[in-house]
Amino acid sequence: MTVAEMGEFGLIERVTGRLAPGPTCLLGPGDDAAVVTTSDNRVVVSTDVLVDGRHFRRDWSSATDVGHRAAGANLADIAAMGATPTALVVGLSAPPELPVEWAEQLADGLAAEAALVGASVVGGDTVASPTLTISVTALGDLRGVSPVTRSGAQPGDQVALAGRLGWAAAGFTVLSRGFRSPRALVDAHRRPLVPYQCGPVAARQGATAMIDVSDGLLADLGHIADASGVAIDVRRELFELPEQMVDAARALGVDPYEWVLTGGEDHALVATFPAGSVLTADWRVIGSVAAGGGMTVDGEPFTGRGGWDHFR
Amino acid sequence: MTVAEMGEFGLIERVTGRLAPGPTCLLGPGDDAAVVTTSDNRVVVSTDVLVDGRHFRRDWSSATDVGHRAAGANLADIAAMGATPTALVVGLSAPPELPVEWAEQLADGLAAEAALVGASVVGGDTVASPTLTISVTALGDLRGVSPVTRSGAQPGDQVALAGRLGWAAAGFTVLSRGFRSPRALVDAHRRPLVPYQCGPVAARQGATAMIDVSDGLLADLGHIADASGVAIDVRRELFELPEQMVDAARALGVDPYEWVLTGGEDHALVATFPAGSVLTADWRVIGSVAAGGGMTVDGEPFTGRGGWDHFR
Incomplete structure (x- = not known):
């Protein structure tokens, strides 16, 4: 079955049914927005976009692989600030002929990679597009440390x-x-x-x-x-x-x-x-x-x- | 000049040069991730994707209009939880021939709409894609109130x-x-x-x-x-x-x-x-x-x- 045959709301239901909220998720998918915990009144946020044929190839990588990679690219940005990832939100731009199974396996990969650090997929959006595109935003928790930026290196380090x-x-x-x-x-x-x-x-x-x-x-x-x-x-x-x-x-x-x-x-x-x-x-x-x-x-x-x- | 002629890093520099961090932004664009304040150790997050020709038409709307609309759709989701928006991150998937000016005006529209609520664009990503696509993620602060979900309506309300x-x-x-x-x-x-x-x-x-x-x-x-x-x-x-x-x-x-x-x-x-x-x-x-x-x-x-x- 394709995503067009299933329709937007059916697809969202199928995909979110596979996602288990993690310990930092106070309110998961299904509402206007999700709610995620922080521990020190700061939240770290980063976003990445992956385009079919440019950042991944469907003949080289399974949907689950693509999910792992899309999540990993973002979660790594959070870790590189010195923070612990807490949540992902995902935008899926899908051609109408995309198999629903592909979207489901993508979600599995995203969720599995997030689970490695105790994070989870807490929300998303799906739209029809000629170009399969995955946009991922990750949130993270600094847990009291100062963010480690790119600008603090000193001679002698x-x-x-x-x-x-x-x-x-x-x-x-x-x-x-x-x-x-x-x-x-x-x-x-x-x-x-x-x-x-x-x-x-x-x-x-x-x-x-x-x-x-x-x-x-x-x-x-x-x-x-x-x-x-x-x-x-x-x-x-x-x-x-x-x-x-x-x-x-x-x-x-x-x-x-x-x-x-x-x-x-x-x-x-x-x-x-x-x-x-x-x-x-x-x-x-x-x-x-x-x-x-x-x-x-x-x-x-x-x-x-x-x-x-x-x-x- | 097109985005391909300018290149990714040049484009990012041009666009982020137009963005002023708001009062809730502790660390803005230019690092692996941004850092945003929360006030009650919770953060509200929502994401939306807008596809050229489907959610907007470039012959009907200016880039600034599209920025206002892309931001508005997301900021409204945050408000609908009872929260105050604090930040946006934006993924721009751009065809190589897109004028740099269009991306700049998009950023202006996003920033202006966010500024209406004291929020700002704190980060983003730009990639090349055949399909112009804008993915926006908004963050918000509940400031101590419980999130207002879709599921609390009672007979008699x-x-x-x-x-x-x-x-x-x-x-x-x-x-x-x-x-x-x-x-x-x-x-x-x-x-x-x-x-x-x-x-x-x-x-x-x-x-x-x-x-x-x-x-x-x-x-x-x-x-x-x-x-x-x-x-x-x-x-x-x-x-x-x-x-x-x-x-x-x-x-x-x-x-x-x-x-x-x-x-x-x-x-x-x-x-x-x-x-x-x-x-x-x-x-x-x-x-x-x-x-x-x-x-x-x-x-x-x-x-x-x-x-x-x-x-x-």
Whole structure:
């Protein structure tokens, strides 16, 4: 059955029937608006839009995968502020011929990813559109910590990474070349593995700046460098490239550091900490902050393909 | 200049440069997420998606108009819970050839409508898409009152209306027939005049249920009837039809009550109050609640065109 055959209200009923409100949801789907708890009279909010064929491909990813990825991209933004995600609202723009099942599985993926951090889908909207588009807004709770922005990095800080880099980009390259394996890389493109809990931990450990890697490490660290008015250098020797990735890169004739340094969508967290900070095991130091401006790799400008600009 | 020529980051810079953070915005655009105040450790959240050609037409409405309408639709949902809107986040899916000016004027309209209630645009996302789509999420603050849901109407309650009905539908009909006047009706289609402040006032006055009229009075009161398990009757004689509307309806050969009873998008607020409640002058009693189920007009089922289902 298609969404057009089912109609808007039927679709909403089917989808919301699959959503279980989480502990932070005081009033869930079905009214004009939802109500969500906060704990310190502040709420963190971020929104992302995913467009079919541009941010996901239905022949490469299941609806559940797309749900995981759409939720993950937003929940990572909340974590990158040092906050704990509490809720998602979702706008689905669906072509009339979209199977209802696709929308249901999308909701399952969104809900499952949110549940990883104790959050839930608390509301949404569905409209007909020629272009399948998913817009997700995430809310989060700082639980008393100051938000960790992009602008607080200081010369002398160390740069540290939590989570994976280059996996989603490697999976994308694999799929682009018509392959379906290595499975671990392809799966990483389909669903990010986001170290959500590292965001609030970093905030409590004194992170001076933080961002999630959605556009590529160099592009996103570049945002921190620009916002903080500092220079950031990362060192190749400090990364540990997984064997699978090195093998796949060799087979495909790609420099694996291009995946690691410029590949987005793994939603790793990268943060700056004062020199001498003792970091938990989730964090790996990958570089340092100095006076000046701009991004370098091993002290040199990176000459490979750069970030990702959605209109270009 | 088009959005593709300017690029994502340039566009974001241009648009956010026009946005002034409001008093409830602790951290505005430019980071992974924004931070907004709450006052009672709860936040109200609602989301809506508007699709070009379906929810607005660029030859009928300016970008500023579309911004007002997109913001109004969401802010009205917050008001209909009894809350005061605090913030908007906006996702813009833009075809590459969209003029940057259109996006800027959209932002102006969104910001101006939000400013009517002391709220502001605190963040967003822009992506390329074949279909121009605007997704808006609004946040609100209940300021200590209980949320007014759709499910609290009781037999014996009176049904009251704040704001205008049928104006946007009349304007839509006028435009559909190729006319550009009466101006007041056309303008009402372009920008709703939403009685935002009546929402929190109704909550404090003991409203038992409330909704904003986005799909049409009968459809939306029908949601209250269904959610509350009651019957609702509205009486034609209790409406006051403006002369302009009556004249336009006669000229176009339309029953003006069809506009009033089934026309959406004016975002009036309709609420139920216990019998004998003394209402402020903004509210007009238009009907009553009884035991049973379903919606009637003057005691009879309404046989005209009904609500609005986005997929049909």
